[in-house]
Amino acid sequence: MTPPRTMFAKIWEAHEILRHPSGPSLLYIDRDMIHEGSFHAFADLKRRGLKPRRPGQIFGIADHYVPTTGRSAAEAASPAIARMIDTFDENMDWGGVRHFSLSSRQQGIVHVVAPEQGITLPGLTIVCSDSHTSTQGALGAIAFGIGQSENAHVLATQTLWQTRPKTMRVTVDGALGQGVSAKDVMLALIAQIGAGGAGGHAIEFAGSVVRNLSIEGRLTLCNMSIEAAARLGMVAPDETTFTYIRGRHYAPSEQEWDSALDQWRRLPTDEGAVFDREVTLDGAAIAPMVTWGTSPEDALPITGRVPDPASFASADKRAAAARALDYMGLTPGTALEGLAIDKVFIGSCTNARIEDLRAAAAVLKGRKAVVPAIIVPGSTPVRDQAEAEGIAQVFRDAGFDWRQSGCSMCAAMNGDVVGPGERCASTSNRNFVGRQGPGARTHLVSPAMAAAAAISGKLTDVRRI
Amino acid sequence: MKAFIRETSTVAVVPIVNCDTDQIIPGRFLKADRAQGYGQFLFHDIRRDADGTLDPAFALNRPDAAAATILLVGDNFGCGSSREGAVYALVDHGIRALIAPGFGDIFYNNALKNGLVPVRLPAPVCDALAAHLAAHPQDPVTVDLEAGQVTLPGDLGAHPITIEPFARDCILRGLDEIELTLTHLDQIEAFEAARIAANPWLGR
Ligand code: SF4
Numbered sequence: 301m302t303p304p305r306t307m308f309a310k311i312w313e314a315h316e317i318l319r320h321p322s323g324p325s326l327l328y329i330d331r332d333m334i335h336e337g338s339f340h341a342f343a344d345l346k347r348r349g350l351k352p353r354r355p356g357q358i359f360g361i362a363d364h365y366v367p368t369t370g371r372s373a374a375e376a377a378s379p380a381i382a383r384m385i386d387t388f389d390e391n392m393d394w395g396g397v398r399h400f401s402l403s404s405r406q407q408g409i410v411h412v413v414a415p416e417q418g419i420t421l422p423g424l425t426i427v428c429s430d431s432h433t434s435t436q437g438a439l440g441a442i443a444f445g446i447g448q449s450e451n452a453h454v455l456a457t458q459t460l461w462q463t464r465p466k467t468m469r470v471t472v473d474g475a476l477g478q479g480v481s482a483k484d485v486m487l488a489l490i491a492q493i494g495a496g497g498a499g500g501h502a503i504e505f506a507g508s509v510v511r512n513l514s515i516e517g518r519l520t521l522c523n524m525s526i527e528a529a530a531r532l533g534m535v536a537p538d539e540t541t542f543t544y545i546r547g548r549h550y551a552p553s554e555q556e557w558d559s560a561l562d563q564w565r566r567l568p569t570d571e572g573a574v575f576d577r578e579v580t581l582d583g584a585a586i587a588p589m590v591t592w593g594t595s596p597e598d599a600l601p602i603t604g605r606v607p608d609p610a611s612f613a614s615a616d617k618r619a620a621a622a623r624a625l626d627y628m629g630l631t632p633g634t635a636l637e638g639l640a641i642d643k644v645f646i647g648s649c650t651n652a653r654i655e656d657l658r659a660a661a662a663v664l665k666g667r668k669a670v671v672p673a674i675i676v677p678g679s680t681p682v683r684d685q686a687e688a689e690g691i692a693q694v695f696r697d698a699g700f701d702w703r704q705s706g707c708s709m710c711a712a713m714n715g716d717v718v719g720p721g722e723r724c725a726s727t728s729n730r731n732f733v734g735r736q737g738p739g740a741r742t743h744l745v746s747p748a749m750a751a752a753a754a755i756s757g758k759l760t761d762v763r764r765i
Numbered sequence: 766m767k768a769f770i771r772e773t774s775t776v777a778v779v780p781i782v783n784c785d786t787d788q789i790i791p792g793r794f795l796k797a798d799r800a801q802g803y804g805q806f807l808f809h810d811i812r813r814d815a816d817g818t819l820d821p822a823f824a825l826n827r828p829d830a831a832a833a834t835i836l837l838v839g840d841n842f843g844c845g846s847s848r849e850g851a852v853y854a855l856v857d858h859g860i861r862a863l864i865a866p867g868f869g870d871i872f873y874n875n876a877l878k879n880g881l882v883p884v885r886l887p888a889p890v891c892d893a894l895a896a897h898l899a900a901h902p903q904d905p906v907t908v909d910l911e912a913g914q915v916t917l918p919g920d921l922g923a924h925p926i927t928i929e930p931f932a933r934d935c936i937l938r939g940l941d942e943i944e945l946t947l948t949h950l951d952q953i954e955a956f957e958a959a960r961i962a963a964n965p966w967l968g969r
Pocket of ligand 1: 432
């Protein structure tokens, strides 16, 4: 009998073409997702006189630089940004790569679009030159971010040399309280293990909380595993997964469905398989979370207070906390609840799927935002669905700016920025110095918490609303 | 990729923990063509004050740091965005090796692909090195990839470099990985044919 294996091990081993005598494996890559930043990889291919080897397994999506106020490159914030979008289209055409450009009805943020279109499937290896590729592991795949040199390697060979990461199981049991979402689970986890806490590990999320999450919630969990420095995140496929996938455009057809299911049901971790590390979290103890600093690990329950840098154990952390408070314009001891904000951003590959929009709309219905607020759907299909469900109107009625899909203010590359010194409640994933624009102050929250902040103009405990 | 055998240099210290790649190169510079050189963008915002003038306290702005090709940085250096521009900025600035307790995984791989040598040393050793350099900023460090060790100044001794042998070999020889992989094309094609046959939806 073969020894019990983790889901990670099963998928990894099924993709090993060979093992180099000195360590790494040559892995077969099933899917490579491409966005505008890939121009370095295309330049590399052209220099070598090579073309994408398996263009049918590559999918291009314009997201990082696209305007959210219009649907053509001409409407981009600057000529240099427009050129990024045009270059992307040219490279996709040159490489014969199927792509969802700005005008496509399938366009959106790559990590929202890939599951939505059935490009992401259980048991696959998926890469993209973007760190949040970890998102796509939520359907039971090995999905991880790469750089442009590795991207060029995948385009040229459909393979990658990779050193096998260690495994970590994060078990979240209990039941989440009212107003607590997948985003809060992740912020609580990162606060517990640190922004470097899962370095070198592949995380599998397990436990009753994870089993009860929708696919949207699982995508949020895996999305932020990179914020704990994990190589990737994954959730075992189950009936929720299969129901989600069935009928999606690039998924197996009805004729192929039973054979696909037969493979997918064998993927979950075997009873008795051993992980290199185990971490547990009590779901019932998690409160709505908010970040106070400039690393995702700087997260506390909304009922908390800004910490004193002197309270940290190491000199490094004390220095980091002092620098963060200075940047964020905060004083130790200030209550997080009630902190006045200047802006709200609901969007990004972390929290801009339909369920996120529904959660925000539930808070906003019949209320008005008192600070400028923008909402950027994760994909054009999400936007269309929100229109059809009537929640787009809830956002408009609340005074939100209802935008077209893209990365937008998450990375501020398309010209949507938070101004210097402005405080933004944001559903994105990174509160880094300057991430949302030079001098921008980001507080990471869930969609419901962002909506609550919009109507009060302050960080607010959504459980009170 | 430029081959790396060994490098001896003074060391500049950027002691920021969790220094993400947005700090190494802000997103707004990522549109630049590599031909124009990414060195000018290195630590662009954090080495300047709010009014745009260079902060004299930032390590790389000190006159004596200009010649340093080795950086001592904080734990989890290069976390965050996968942007390879962070590595291009370091390489184009002339940095050849980094020393830290740990690096972001994607950054680490990107560094290896560009011949930038990331050396992991235990946190107490990094702390001791920082303390030593504070007193003796001109003392050199040698990163000897061929011998597999880094030699620190004073009585801090020599420590092994723990880079995987495969990557080490590629960097020592300045090897092109794509060319190497394509020598295995027969195996790749055979593997691929079987995989697509079992999952026909993948090939569409
Ligand atoms: S939404 Fe933000 S985190 Fe997600 S892919 Fe776009 S820039 Fe990256």
